[in-house]
Amino acid sequence: MDKFDLQIIEMLEKNGRMTISELSDRVGLSKTPCQARLKKMIDNKTILGFRAVLNHEVLDRSHIAFTEVRLNDTREAALNAFNAGVMQIPEIEQCHLIAGQFDYLLKVRTKSITAYRKALGEKISALPCVSNTSTHVVMEAVKE
Numbered sequence: 550m551d552k553f554d555l556q557i558i559e560m561l562e563k564n565g566r567m568t569i570s571e572l573s574d575r576v577g578l579s580k581t582p583c584q585a586r587l588k589k590m591i592d593n594k595t596i597l598g599f600r601a602v603l604n605h606e607v608l609d610r611s612h613i614a615f616t617e618v619r620l621n622d623t624r625e626a627a628l629n630a631f632n633a634g635v636m637q638i639p640e641i642e643q644c645h646l647i648a649g650q651f652d653y654l655l656k657v658r659t660k661s662i663t664a665y666r667k668a669l670g671e672k673i674s675a676l677p678c679v680s681n682t683s684t685h686v687v688m689e690a691v692k693e
Contacts, residue, residue, distance in 0.1 A: 553578055554586055565599040610658050613687035614665050616673060618653040621680035630677035640668040662686070
């Protein structure tokens with residue numbers, strides 16, 4: 550990767566819907582080489598995709614909680630079962646396997662604390678091998 554590739558990535562992180570013309574102007578390349586670089590980064594999986602940044606207030610999903618999860622079994626089969634279960638729960642926005650005092654950290658987005666409690670009790674706690682959870686409620690999202 551050179552400075553042009555890094556500039557393309559930086560521009561697309563700010564605005565993934567930027568046209569190739571606008572992108573090429575901003576990085577100082579003509580359209581054809583800029584488009585070729587972009588295609589190469591998509592093909593080699595440097596760029597995995599493009600997505601919309603949602604207004605969670607409008608969608609009534611503004612409650613965020615981070616949930617620490619401890620498992621009672623951390624063998625590969627148990628981790629795979631937990632991971633597969635997480636993929637089925639739409640309220641879980643992110644899931645990270647953690648090295649430390651607990652096994653997973655989940656970012657959970659819901660309508661309210663009541664909806665979170667229901668997702669925790671009925672879905673997250675029912676995932677394979679969950680022994681206990683601990684919740685940290687977000688008061689304000691400063692940077693996402």
